[in-house]
Amino acid sequence: MLARVAADPSMMYHIVFCDESTFVLHGLSKHSVQVYCSAGAARPSDVCFISDKTIKPIKVHFFLAVTAHGQYEDANGVVLYEECSGTTDIDRRANKLQDGSEMTGKQEYWTKENELAKSTTEEEMEALLHIVCTKFQKKTGHWPYLSIDNASIQGHTSTMDVDKAAGTSKSAETPGLSSQRKDAETREWAVVCAASTFDFGTGEIDPHKAAILFRSRHGGGVHKRVKERHSVFIERHYKNFREFGCIADAHRSGRPVIISEEDALAASKILKAGHWVTEKIKGLPGATYEELIYFSTMDEALLKSPQLQAIQQKYGVSPSKLLKRMHAVDPDLIRITLRSHHKFSYAELQDRIRWCLTMLARVAADPSMMYHIVFCDESTFVLHGLSKHSVQVYCSAGAARPSDVCFISDKTIKPIKVHFFLAVTAHGQYEDANGVVLYEECSGTTDIDRRANKLQDGSEMTGKQEYWTKENELAKSTTEEEMEALLHIVCTKFQKKTGHWPYLSIDNASIQAHIDVTCLKREGQPNISMPAHHNLKIPNYSPDINRGIEHQFGGGKPRVRNECYSLNHQVITGAELRKIVRRQFTTGVPKYSVAKDVAGLTLLWQIISSPAGQQWTDQESGRVCVGSGGNWGPRGSM
Helix, strand or coil, X not given: CHHXXXXXXHHHHHEEXXXXXXXXXXCCCCCEEEEEEECCCCCCCCCCCCCCCCCCCEEEEEEEEEECCHHHCCCCCEEEEEECCCCCCCCCEXXXXXXXXXXXXXXXXXXXXXXXCCCCCHHHHHHHHHHHHHHHHHHHCCCCEXXXXXXXXXXXXXXXXECXXXXXXXXXXXXXXXXXXXXXXXXXXXXHHHHCCCECCCCECCHHHHHHHHCCHHHCCHHHHCCCCHHHHHHHHHHHHHHHCCCCCCCCCCCCCCCCHHHHXXXXXXXXHCEEEEEECCCCCCCEEEEEECCCCHHHHHHHCHHHHHHHHHHCCCHHHHHHHHHHHCCCEEEEEEECCCCCCHHHHHHHHHHHHHHHHHHHHCHHHHHHEEEEEEEEEEECCCCCCCCCCCCCCCCCCCCCCCCECCCCXXXXXXXXXXXXXXXXXXXXXXXXXXXXXXXXXXXXXXXXXXXXXXXXXXXXCCCECCCCCECCCCCHHHHHHHHHHHHHHHHHHHCCCCEEECCCCHHHHCXXXXXXXXXXXXXXXXXXXXXXXXXXXXXXXXXXXXXHHHHHHHHHHHHHHHCCCCECCHHHHHHHHHHHCCCCCCCCHHHHHHHCHHHHHHHHHCCCCCEEECCCCCCEEECCCCCCCCCCCC
């Protein structure tokens, strides 16, 4: 690419960079946003972008093509933006219908298996690239060079002239040069190079050809004194020479604008204050409430605050310069990252309060109950072959930081997945096992056959077989039948070891919501019948209450990443990853970590069930506690 650009510098402006991407809004804790506020301000507890009228994710799958060509300056470099298959609530323009007839209006794309496309197809991608080329050629008079990646839907687009374009120019720095603005020799050579590319037909110079000459041996190495992009340096000084007839700097009107401390403080106060918006109350026609929204960017603040606009216009400075001055005079102005949590409805708050009060009463009547609870849930660990992981390491402060942490060998780039079930307890009988009652890999794990209760044809189980869905398809994740079998194993093991049936702390996932502990089934084994109150099904959206297992997932996954990193790309197969995950979630679990989490549960239940704002001092720990009225507990209580 460097050779091609050297031969034709204008090529860089004929490259169109194309790719597809997806933006998804979730109703729960999958988002973060940066906002400006006072350093002492309370941090909002939730950032939920989807209305509580729906909790279904909203997705926009889109294609974007951009260029640096001057003809697209007014369009901010955007050649094409188009929504693709997979976008929520949209039908796509198709080249042809499913039956092969000619396209009429908006239709949906179909896969080769004659199924409705849920993401961009190769046919759709080719159509989008066709539109890009047509628009670019019509506007510029040249066919574009297409910079596209190697995704399967783009890698076979062979009917077009596709070039993978990349490259940057690197300016050399001159040690010891105090001021390049006073270096007349460098400016003179820049003007000479620019004049040598002057086109008498258009009356313009070619800065890129001039930059090539500027770096040639004829310049005696003066280009090494220039720290900025050579073409920009040449063009600026040539324009200055044409306008003023010399290479000296143009006369400046005076000192740079200095924003007064008073105005900077006033601007900072506006930025920190955010703005209030009026929201309608669901279910109460005409009723509204006010909500504080912080500013996340200076542009947003300037758009919504006339007072801030007035200060900027008074000094004629850029938003970044105004913000820099605000930071200089007001140390209290900070930018923080807000992370979202589920926003509880009134009914959900009451459900959490009732559940906590019930558990506090049951534990008060039988304190040993806490050690008979088994916390159960499933989770997934996936290794990607690209830069989708992070790991914390110790090194010298001056050491170079590695640019990537890739855990999968370059022999494969396919993700490797372990989908597993974990059950833990604080019972003393499981102290030697670090609190782990059961670790079991589930359906959906890479390269594994699952133990089934029965085969697809209904015959008796023999060895390891796969689970099947009700639609008679091979299960790609845990089924309700498989979950019931796993809980049957948990209860059997716990009762055999402790002499008591466990209390099962499980969440409200669909495969667990209908579990009946009064009749737990497993093929080939007698049914288990426990009292119904042994099912401690936690309220909706309450991972904090189920922290006995959630903390194990949160602590175990970094340990898996650390071990994969230490093996230096040796993890290639699902079997190798399964060994690591099993080790880190069994023998690798820190001793007494489950017991420590369980010991703090009663205090957490008291905080959640107490009225919001009510304060008291916990006698055991001596800490001052504040009730949340059913909402999330204090930071760190999860």
